[in-house]
Amino acid sequence: MDSEKEYLSNYDLGDYDRPSVTADVAAFMVSNEDKTGYRRNPGNKLRLLLVKRGVHPFKDKWALPGGFLRKGETVEECALREIRDETGVLPVSIMYVGVFSEPGRDPRGWVISNAYVSVITEESVKQAGDDASDAQWFSVNFDKCGEEHHLTLSYEDIVLKAVLTEEKPGFGRTKFGIVDSGDIAFDHASVIAAALTALRSKAKDFKTVLDFLPEKFTLTALQKVQETVMDVSLLPANFRRMVSGYVAATDEFVRGDGHRPARLYKRKA
């Protein structure tokens, strides 16, 4: 058959040079920090999962969890597999960020990376247990100082400080150029910046914010999460009204905090 012959002769994909493809995941969590005052509410911290590389290149540097795409799976399935292998939990939600294909971004050769943002609840991380000491949740700070963006990731005495520049490639999309990678492996400082920017943009929608929280939660907890992720400050009165369409009240309360008990809410159907 002519069509079959031509198909096989003209479209042997083996003729072409092919890149390696990876999925890298920026997995975020909002952690309750210890109370500071004797009846103050706990502060929250935005945390990001990094793994210490055990092999070259970038041996002993910190990197986003990720790995090579396997035949028979989608890029998203690859991302989910990688994050499950690192944390033992399946993320509540996962969102595509973009593709990173600049030549030379990986010293091993021609590697293009697909970045994802993932949101994980603190609860499920605690349940899964923290077996691997080469995977840690770093607290995140990302601020704009003039033209430069400063990304600071810290875990105990480890502090990674990256300096980035914002590049507007014509369309709405924002890319980040690396001025100083701050000892973060590959171009992952740039990937983290893009992922966090995408997450902050999505976190204007309460549905995204709800993915950070367990089944039942107080409205103040919800507010603190949005404030932490987006790095803003909100008035409680207005926050409650805005969120009211997304949550349903339960008849349970949280007592014992030295003030009026807070009602627990859950996601609306």
Next chain:
Amino acid sequence: MDSEKEYLSNYDLGDYDRPSVTADVAAFMVSNEDKTGYRRNPGNKLRLLLVKRGVHPFKDKWALPGGFLRKGETVEECALREIRDETGVLPVSIMYVGVFSEPGRDPRGWVISNAYVSVITEESVKQAGDDASDAQWFSVNFDKCGEEHHLTLSYEDIVLKAVLTEEKPGFGRTKFGIVDSGDIAFDHASVIAAALTALRSKAKDFKTVLDFLPEKFTLTALQKVQETVMDVSLLPANFRRMVSGYVAATDEFVRGDGHRPARLYKRKA
């Protein structure tokens, strides 16, 4: 040196099976159709560039322009190269849509595709000339009928009708499943739907709409473009006020249309 040895021995990318990577571009244009009435403004049509495949698979079917990623270029550079080769013009803007990696989406083997949306002015297309008869601008209709989405692409007597379902993969992102590909090659019906959805979402921003227009334009032309892209109807009075922050008036006017001359505007600095 130990690190160098380990580097080379452990990270030979040739050990792994690798996919072929492509960039496909949904290039949109807004065309001025012939006037209907004797002093009516022209209607606009949203058009999409498709190319007729000359080889198997999907020989003689219509597909998005695109091609394989080459070593040493980014995915975006690949997309720009492909669209330039098909149209002879460089798009005003190009936006990343997403990655398509479902196994089996390409009968030639393991191929993952990166989709882009691109916006091209009618002017520049006319200048470049329409040499290749295997590349044509199809008018686009994309409507939601109950649960189904109908994508209709037509050029002269050629009509491609695809039927799609909307899949919400948890996050805000929308994916489209193919019920009937309507003789569109590969999974490009799904890619087109995703690209158009992304474009419509971006077209709420006037900066995106301005990319469809030449340097100087009337506010009514601008309004028609937004209405065409987003498939909505707007009140002129309100549109003018909303857009006023994005445009600057010139002292030129368009005369000879049987009504009051319209002032020409340009993009604001």
Next chain:
DNA sequence: TCAAAAGTGTTGAGTCTACACCCATGT
């Protein structure tokens, strides 16, 4: 003169922000 489109003004409905205020609790 008249239809068509260009362009301006205004009104009322709704939304958002900031603030004032009361409630309930554990120490």
Next chain:
DNA sequence: ACATGGGTGTAGACTCAACACTTTTGA
């Protein structure tokens, strides 16, 4: 008693859709 957070009410600012209206032209 009182600090603390939970929770409600509301006045003023602001935004926006709808509509009324005037202007300018070519046929």
